Amino acid sequence: MDFAGREADLKALEGQLRAVVDRKGATRGRAVIMTGRRRVGKSRLVQEFCDRSGLPYLFFQATKGRSPAAERLDLVEAISCSALPGRELVAGAEPPDWNHMLRSLAVAMGEQAPSIVVLDEVPWLVEQDGEFEGALQTVWDRHLSARPVLLILVGSDLSMMESLQEYDRPFFGRATRMTVRPLDLPDVAEMTGLGAAEAIDALLVTGGFPEVVQSWEPTMTRMEFLRAGLGNPLSPLLMAGELSLLGEFPSATHTRAVLEAIGTGERTFGAIANRVGGSHPLPAGTLSPILANLIAKRVVHADLPLSTEADTRNKRYRVADPYLRFWLAFLQRAVSESERGRPDVALRRIERSWTTWRGRAVEPVVRERLARLLPDDDWPDAEVIGGWWNRRNNPEIDIVAADREPVAGRIQFVGSIKWLDARPFDRRDYDELARGAGFVPGTTSDTPLVAVSRAGFEPGLPLSAAWTPEDLLRPILS
Structure with a gap:
């Protein structure tokens, strides 16, 4: 399969x-x-990098649950099979521990x-x-670091990989950290051959996960892609999510139930507890560590209202990546329907809810894209992009730009996404929007109002900025 995108990562x-x-x-x-998240394409990226380098390399993938001796x-x-x-010099060796094993690697x-x-x-x-x-750590300090080698340590458990660099861990201070994220909007647009608005829809469906995006044949409409994917029980569209979750969250656990509650629309701590617990809400002492773990793994994100006043008790939870x-x-639900030959049932369910679901799901995608496009010459102090809401979600402001977070010093603009x-x-x-903006702490009558709209704008509106899908797709200036 041809390799596409990832130019910044390769550089x-x-x-x-x-x-x-x-x-x-x-x-x-x-x-x-x-x-990087599981199935985001880390191994494929590193393999492509090794192939392009023209240098001798070793690529070794560990096996979960295997004994250390068998792994060595x-x-x-x-x-022995590499080009090192x-x-x-190490062929046939039987290293008794990892110290000896890694020293043998240095020799090779x-x-x-x-x-x-x-x-x-x-x-x-x-x-x-x-x-x-x-x-x-020992072999790196004594042997490996003295050799002309680029050592790349890859892992999908984000919290564990980040902990390798913590102050009290052996490898602290010895490595540069790199996070591989899903494909960005311009890559999705290029690979699918779609226009800006349709490419954003494709990003919402695929999440930018390479194996799913690559199954989207150029110029396919969203309906054509969904019909093809739902019609094949083994399609990347259906299987990537299940394989990703099974690797980290077995189905019969509270963690999986919490994730499913958030994924189907529950956003507050209380609503999640009620959904998972049923007749008896899941106790806070059980739910809090589960949410903390999901956030640490970058599977769930906790948003706070962005304004000039602190509000740490008004969190909203969401699944972090659009595909999941x-x-x-x-x-x-569509997996079993596809397996029994009724993908049409899932397709109808998606189409009934698509407009409403997309309206909510696109908001973090738009905010993230604006956060990468800004600040610019027009908005030099728009360092942070978030949203704002009160406990009743009335009003709920889609976009708030500020000079810093979690508590802003100055609000740069507020806006709406349609x-x-x-x-x-x-x-x-x-x-x-004008009525709701006044509720955001830190705004005044002079705070600029902006909007993002898929279908354009009525002429003559006094907006300080009016962004279209094409604007969100434009290249990011470095």
């Missing part, structure tokens, strides 16, 4: 490799800790020619053997 890795080749840095070798033997075999210059690299070493699914290595981290949001809302196919943002929408 970041190439920059690290150039530093190794050009001998720039305190140590000859360099290490990168690469994190597999790593020896992988070294000293691979023959040699001391002169640059090389790349990738250890994939590092959290599984850490789980298997508590000595792995300490051995990695779509999968939990519609596709989880994402309808045929109705432009009109005077009624403007008047509703």
